[in-house]
Amino acid sequence: MRNILRSIKVSLKAIVKKYKSLCFARLYKMGLRFDQAHLAYPYITLSEDLREIPGFTVLNERKYMRLFSSYLYSNRGYICELGCTFGSFTSSLASGLKSGSKKIHSYDIFTWHKSFGEILDQTQFKDTIEYGESFQHVYNHYTSPWKSYIEASSKDINEVLWEEGKTIEFLLVDAMKSEFLADTILQNFYKHLELGSIVYHQDFCHFHEPWIHLIHFKFKDHFKFVCHVEDSSSVVFQLIRKIEPERLHEGFSLMDFSTEQIEDSFSYSASLIKEEPAKQNVLAAKIYCLFACHFFENAESALSQVVNYYDFIECGNLEFVIKIARQVKRDRDLILENMEKKGKNLLTDLDYITNAISA
Numbered sequence: 039m040r041n042i043l044r045s046i047k048v049s050l051k052a053i054v055k056k057y058k059s060l061c062f063a064r065l066y067k068m069g070l071r072f073d074q075a076h077l078a079y080p081y082i083t084l085s086e087d088l089r090e091i092p093g094f095t096v097l098n099e100r101k102y103m104r105l106f107s108s109y110l111y112s113n114r115g116y117i118c119e120l121g122c123t124f125g126s127f128t129s130s131l132a133s134g135l136k137s138g139s140k141k142i143h144s145y146d147i148f149t150w151h152k153s154f155g156e157i158l159d160q161t162q163f164k165d166t167i168e169y170g171e172s173f174q175h176v177y178n179h180y181t182s183p184w185k186s187y188i189e190a191s192s193k194d195i196n197e198v199l200w201e202e203g204k205t206i207e208f209l210l211v212d213a214m215k216s217e218f219l220a221d222t223i224l225q226n227f228y229k230h231l232e233l234g235s236i237v238y239h240q241d242f243c244h245f246h247e248p249w250i251h252l253i254h255f256k257f258k259d260h261f262k263f264v265c266h267v268e269d270s271s272s273v274v275f276q277l278i279r280k281i282e283p284e285r286l287h288e289g290f291s292l293m294d295f296s297t298e299q300i301e302d303s304f305s306y307s308a309s310l311i312k313e314e315p316a317k318q319n320v321l322a323a324k325i326y327c328l329f330a331c332h333f334f335e336n337a338e339s340a341l342s343q344v345v346n347y348y349d350f351i352e353c354g355n356l357e358f359v360i361k362i363a364r365q366v367k368r369d370r371d372l373i374l375e376n377m378e379k380k381g382k383n384l385l386t387d388l389d390y391i392t393n394a395i396s397a
Contacts (some may be wrong), residue, residue: 056081061163063109071234076265079105088133092157093126099240099270100347102128106208106236107134115207115232119144120195120214120223121240124157124173125181127210131183144190145198146213148174153392156391190307196222206310207228213249216386220249221290222235229286235277237261242273242307243316246391250319251289252295255303257281263310292327292386297336300327315352318344322356329359329366330385333376338363358395365394 049112059078066075081103088100111117111134122128128191131142136248150167158164158176167173174192181188191198195213200206209227214220231237239254241247243266260281264274295303311317321344328337341363344356351357362385366373369384376382384390 042119043058050355052312058264063105067109067223071350073225073264075110076102076105078109079267081189082108084130085133087183088126088130091124091129092161093124093127093159095126095240096270098267099145099272100126102238102267102272102274103127103130103210104134107131107139107172109134110236111135111139113139113207115235116140116203117142117210118200118206118230119210119226120210120227121168121212122146122190124211125177127212127240128177128188128190129181129184131210132181132187135184135187140189141189142258145193145195146174146177146190147194148172148177148192151388151392155346195219196228200226200230204230205232207232208236208238210238210240214241214250215240215310215388217249217290217292220247220253224253224286224290227253228281229283231277231281231308233277236264237275237277238272239275240272241270241324242266243271243311245319245322245326245359246332248304248323249290249292251307251327252292252324253290253307255299257285258306266311266313266316268313271316292331292383295331297328297331297333300331300333315350315355318348318350318352319355322359325356325359326385327360330383332377334366334370337366361397365397 049280059074060081062072063078066072079098082101082105084097084100084104088099117140118129119128119131119142123146128142128144147207150169150171150173152169158167163176172192177190181190196219206227209231214223221239239250242250254275257334260277260279260291261275262278264276266273303363304327307320308317325340325344327335341359345351351360366385373384376384
């Protein structure tokens, strides 16, 4: 009898939590901006066609997109998506938009890379695209039910010129794949954010984009942390203070950061994330950042600390960083030589990293 009562109590709590969260979402839609509204995504229902779109996004992330467009989007500014791959985010966002909504502006080079692996193996597009070929037709296929709400462009984000005067209300960033793109996005897109604008970083809790952490520590007084999307690498920030244009145009380079700045940045990021393995993934990003900045001894020390602390190693993050560390031991002289003579940092080169983790 006691177990039955406990089960009923747990069920009632879950029901109350669900309807409380959805209530905050509805109030947000009415103009009452409660942060708790952003936490209603677990209770959003997705159609089967949205669930089945292939991609590197998980269910909760897609639910957040649907939540945002259905309840949190005011339509005063634009939705800008940087990096859309096969359209799982685009479609989830578009599915919640209403007639009269501004279009989603999505940008991607739509070029197949070997790091994509077997992502399309369970689809009709298996073995149909070679390295370097366009996959925009795949994106168009999966987003076609909502194409009236989407304006997609096959462009290098470094070449995208966002129109002056068009405020970005929701900036979805899944394209900070290099420090150069990070600099471009800062200068060309962050300047169009207004107070209250949302920045959604899809790879915050992933080892390969450490510049995200350096950027958001630098501008921590301008952004409010809103939430980490559970079981994902995504984090949501809100602009609470406009960034001075001259600060955005200072330029961004990994090699400008000291070990102390890296430590401070990642300590801040780790303090925001409570869930595992996401927190471990942030620490993996710190280790990778130290390697990428050529602080090899600091990176090795940080790696030993993390491995000794945890009784598990997250696949695809700390696992890959360990492989990169092994490759660095073999290639240290080559890495330094490429940097000195060619100005090329192998540790931020996607092909080099892909080969290292595939070895």
